[in-house]
Amino acid sequence: MKLTRYINQLLLRHREIDENWYLYLFFAVLRIVLVFIPQKGYIHPDEFFQSVEVMTGDHFQLEHVRTWEFNNTMPVRSITLQFFLLRVPWCFLEFFAMYVRFYLNIELLQSYTYLVFPRLIMCLLSFVNDWSMYRICRLYGLQYEMRLLTLSSSWIMLIFSTRTFSNTIELALCSLLLGFVAECMIKTNTILYKKEILEERYEKAKSISERVKMWRLCRALPAHNYTHTLVLASICVVGIFNRPTFLVYGAPIVFYWLLRGMGTRSITFGDFNLRMLLFCLSAIPALIFFILCDSFYYKYLTIGELQMLQVGINNFLSTPWNFIKYNLNAKNTADHGIHPKYIHILVNIPLLYNVLGIIALVSFGQLMFRFFRAEYQGLPRAQSIISLMSSAIFVPLFFLSLINHQEARFLLPLLFPIVLMHAPKLYHGICATYPFKEEHPLLRQIYKTMLSTQASAKPLLKTWYMCNIGLAIFFGFIHQGGVFPLAQHFEMIMQTKSPAQHIHLITSHIYSMPLTFVNIPSLQVLHLNRDTAQRYRRQKDFYIYEYGSLKMPQLIAKIKLIMSHCDMKYKTKQQKYRLFLALPASLNDDFVTELEKSVNTKSYIQEPKLLRLFYPHLSTEALPRLRVWQDHPHIGEELISFVCQFGLALFELQPHREYKLPKRST
Template structure:
């Protein structure tokens, strides 16, 4: 009776916990969608725009845009085949919707906000493929899906990277689907092989002809399993490689496990492994040809005219994955993007991306290596098990990717599925529920009792997981380089409201690359035709962008002088007025004023026109001991008229001084926009 009551109480407690995890997961799903529309202003990496939206939005809507060097027609490194499906097709639907809204309701939705949000909405929908794949695998193997979905949904990887237009996010979705397909094929093959071998034994032991006939019919009725999901898997692998050739490293362990399933039994031999490999390669050929044709047409290597005239040769085709590989195996070229030690992926990037689960993953891997070297092979996962598949899908790619000297955390986000599946239950159970080593060593026992056992760690792991993911969400989603998009919106409005004879010049420094397509300027490189008169025309270029990275401020001011001097000459000769703006992090405001003063720029006037909050540039971190903006800027730069005059004799420990210093520090989390112009009363107005 007591056992029954205890069992019922235990089951009721587990059900309540599962319901709580499920409801929390649904909350994070809603949050993922809401964060797309708010939207997140954080700017994770330039590739977020310049390998996707900047190219395809600029081309589709015929806007001024910056074409990344990777899309150079001479030696293209990036395929557009997958992007045509994930971005180009949805943009066509968006354009149809925009035309109808403009025609019937007079509502224009084509603006910078739409350019930012709509592609992210597409990526957000794609991100739920990861959730679906995880749920299906949990169902197949009878695993607890609530805590796993909760860990996946609450991860900043899904809330940020999952909704951003990174090729890595598409790679993560393809990896998740492929893992589900392989896991399904593994369990299906195991089931069919077990039934087949069972029926074969029964057939041999059967006494009567009738029983043998019955068993023979049952055996022939078993479904096939050798080549399940063959075409779908090969097509997904080709799509993954064309999207990002590093998928070769992620997909190889999964494809190997798909070919390996059933090996070692009576029904499956090494011949089947070779047959699967050969048919897999043959099944990939149609997708390879299709994607190669799409890229060849896009980069103008192949045209319909050449096909019509039968003037087609091998030089009319471009294979972008091979170009990508050739570029990245050259260490001198990859060094231009930054050099990193070989251990960065394993010891830094995995803990940074997955925090608690990253540490658990590394500890579990170390534990397996220790068991292997101590010859405790029974404690290792079986080669053809789901644990073996997921472990190989993590550490085999990590090993090979660590050989590349340029390593970024986002390269590892396809690991999300296997890490969550293997280790997320430990967020509520602790690292280990039992002593994991065969021998009782004093140091290992102490380490287990203090850090690994459920009693010591379970109470804090889930809270730590939430805290760190929320902190990373705030940092990358709403703080890091988050003034860049509002800056594009500001100039979108400025371009719409300016006079026709005015040119705008924007100089940026110590910020990420400026997505020019968001300014919504019609392309000046395209020839257009007036439908009424048939006359051809082009738009005049009236917006100029100068990006100087992390250039020294003295050199930056020198370049700014040259630009103003050129604009003055153009104004005299062509009667074109101009406005010159400089956008830099607010943390450099004090330094900028000092440089301007030391440069003796007596003929140039400048003022602060706007500050975009919040904004944090790691290239120019705020100084906690910096001066307050009211002490740095001139009175006319006080945008809201809130500056108070201090005589500088306050007590350093007074509340007024500390609060003012704190205010000075907070004000540095912004992106300042300055306007520079010549003083018209100066005699040397033509020269700077």
Template sequence: MRVTKYFETFMRKNKNADEHWCTYMFFVVLRLVLVFIPQLGYVHPDEFFQSTEIFIGEHFQLEHIRSWEFNSTFPLRSVAVSLITLKIPLNLLEIIAVNLRGFFGIDIICSYTYLVFPRLVMCILSFVNDWSLYKVCQLYSLRYEIRLLALGSSHVMLIFGTRTFSNSIEMAISSVLLYLVAECMIHSNTVIYKKEFLEERYEKADSIGERVKIWKLKNALPPHNYNRLLLMSTLCVAGVFNRPTFLLFGAPMVFYWMLRGMGTKSVSFKHFNLRMALFCLSAVPATLLFTIIDSFYYKYLTMGELHMVQIGINNFVFTPWNFIKYNIDPTKTAQHGLHPRYIHLLVNIPLLYNILGVIALVAFGQQMLRFFKAEYQGLPRAQSIVGLMSAAIFAPVFFMSLINHQEARFLIPFTFPIVLLHSPKLVTGFCTSYPFKEEHPFLRFVYEKFLCSRASARYLLKTWYTLNIALVIFFGFIHQSGVFPLAQHFETSMQTKAPNENLHLITSHVYSFPLSFVNIPSSGLVRVNRHTGQKYRHRKDFYLYEYGSTDLSKLILKLKIILNHCETKQQTQKLKYRLYLAIPASLTDQLHEVAYKSNMTSIDYELIKVFYPHLSTEALPNPFGRHPCDLNTPIDDLKGTCQVPASFQAKDDFLSMAYLSRQFSAFAHQFGLALYKFEIKHNKRIY
């Protein structure tokens, strides 16, 4: 009977494992598919302006916006890691593009490629996290199917893992480093155990022959003290140069690597100090290499100075130190937004990891409670894999919470340890046994209804899927998702416009516009005609004006000034122009109202296109906004238009299906990015 029950349990576990593995493979395919669709959602300006906007613009010699962090006078960002993750792949892309153009006449260099190709590189890099998780599970005989499933289905991997954030690279480096530390820990424990066992056998041996045999076995044991030393130190240097916050993520891992075997007969505090010293020395070559790369890029160091051996300390720039100096100043970080200290712990972790984030916080709170109650036997061992993963989560959270500017994406490097520790609870439930010491009716009710395996296992995995799908849809396809189609629209417009025509684009209440996606040759570079040898520059014919969340009344004043300037240049230099304004569709009502009040009788404007879907949190849709039939209302006829039909004026009719459907349609159509064209009526000037 027992054998039959065991066999049934074994078969059920294997069936679940196969299901989890197949579902994980589905999410692997989905991760790749979401890159090529592509996701039009725009998570944060840093995904472009700290990576693709700079390197695509420079590589393909396009008009682009160089963010302040890449200012040569005080550079905060290193380019060393980006050369590997972006520059080298872009060279490969260019070779492929040249051959396709030459042999097949196909031109793949366009805005779609600029968006998708870097994300494809990041997507491939993201599988480093999956590989590291699988290897650690194998090392410690853990169930890898459910852990890989949780990792693959997380919106952190599907969205953030495939975006060109420095945080995504930081996550990959952290995962590899955790795997290396975990491998070194189990290797050291195995070698130390065998060594101490052989030493005991050696002391108890009765004959010289047996002692010689044991001595040979002891000397045949592999070394373990400095395993992976050079690789780990190089990874740490790469992580710090990529993003100096890696110091906070890498420190617990390196500490555990140095702590291996402490407290045994074989490893003493002297070994800990020696490991630390050698680790620092091993990091010197990579530090020098990355510093030299940055110094050449920012023109602090030139080949001429190198050839003449005219090199001093001022010829080198150490970007991580500049980054740290900037971010330890609260007044400077406050310019990017102030957040309470608890945001990371109570908001960002649940936002990123939903159910797993809550489970991790509860587990950490339980450990802290046991610690303060001196129940040390219930805590994980200091040198265990659970101790390593717990430290890799909460040590960085503590120190990062001391910084007054906090964003959720800063925390994605500890995706690996959260998934490894807590993802099995998505199928087993919160608790397999009663977790409270005291027997209380309320605690027993909470356990039976919410925490026990039978109660919680039914809904945890479903809730995990539901929340992650919702976040993928929001960040991947709705949030600021009209910006890239807007860039594609102007890419086409620039190719079809007249030679003596300038295009002007004003944006407001949207994220920064990635100029490189418009695919315009740079006007700042001197080029040489291959046939005549004559030097020339491309004329600047696209102008971008970004006004953030400027009040619309002030925006209209700025628009009038730009329009007047364009009109003047058209009359004096015969330069035609087209002036556009891009704002969220939710501001359409307000735009018409402000335009009417500002007496723009000499200006015509019309709605050219609305890019759906698009949601700007800076201008949320109004449930009581006007219907889209009135989006293109002329100013002269603005007053009194788009009123509620007479059939809806009665109080009872406001709850009719016709009125409700009309209002729902009006609300839904506000999830767009509206593009307006402005021009002077009959060549009148504005004063």
């Protein structure tokens, strides 16, 4: 009977493993598929303007926005990693596109490619997280199927990890660092355990031959003291140059690498110091490489200066130091927004990790409760994998909470340790056994209804999937989802318009539009005419005016000012222009109403012509409004109108023909 029950449990276990593994493969493939659909959602402007906008514009000589982080006076963004991740692959794609254009007459270098190709690179990089998770689980004998499934089903992996954020690279580097440190920890512990056993047998050996045998076995043990020193140091340098906040993520992880084996007879405090010294020395090659690359890119250092040996300390640039200096100034961080210290814990952790994040916070609170009650036996060992992962979560969370400016994406690297530690609780419940020290009917009831395996596993797992699906749809396809189609639309307009026509675009209540998606050749470089083999410089014929969340009367005043300027500029030169306005569809009625209110503007501007609506699109700065009352006779119409507001409207504006420009005074 017991044998039958045991066999049934094994079969059930294997069936569960197979289901988790197949589901993981499904989400892994889905991660790649979502790159090519593509996701039109726009999470944050830094997704483009801190990486792909500059790299694509520089490489293909396109008009692009170069943000303040990349100015030559005090650059705060390293270009080296972005160069190798984005610009080098662009070279291969450009070479391939040349043959596709020649043999198939298909143009690959367009806005779709500029969006998808960098995301594909980031998507491939995201599988570093999966590999590190699998590696740690195999090393420590953990169930990797459910952890990989939880990792791949997170909306962070489906959406964030395929976007060109520096935080996405930071997530992959932290996972890689944790993987190597965890491997070093278990290797050191295993070798030291074997060494102590052999030394003990050596001391107890009675014959010389047995002692010689134990001595040889002890000498044959592999080296472990400085394993992966160069790799770990290089990862830390890359992480800091990618984003200096890697200091608070990497420091606790590296500390556990330095701490390995401390407290045993073989490892002393001298080994700790020597490891630290060798770690710092191993970081020098990568440090020099990044400093030289950034110095050359930002023109702090030139080949001529090297040849003439006219090189000083001012010729070398350290972008992480500039980043730190900039953010130490409270006025600079205030320009980007000041948030309360509790935003990360109360808002951003639940937003990113929902029930898993709450479980992690509660579990850490339980550890602190045991610590302050001096229940040290219930705490994990100082050099265990649990301590490593707990430090990788809460040390960075503490220091990042002290910063005035807090965004959810700053906490992306916490995903890996949170999933590794707490993913099984989604499937097996929060507590397998009664967790309270005292026996009490109320506590027993709380355990049965909320914490036990049967009570909590299924609701937690359902909540996890529902939250991740909802957030993936919202941030992947709805949030600011009309900006990229708008750029594609103007790419087509710029390719089909006449050379003498000028395009002006006004935007309001939407995120900044990356100019590289409009695919306009740069005005700053000389282009080659393939027919005449002559060099020429393009004249500016595309203008964009981005007004953020400007109030409607002020927006209309700006429109009138731009239109009057265009009339004066182009009509005197016998040139044509087209003026467009893009704003969320939820503001259409407000725009038309305000336009009718303004007498002067109404006599000057014709009734705006709605050209196109881009769906879906949602701007949190202009949320749709539902005006439905209990006694409202047209509830259906209001619901349809409410749904139609989830779009981005594109208007064309024209002046009245009978309106005459005022004569310029002589």
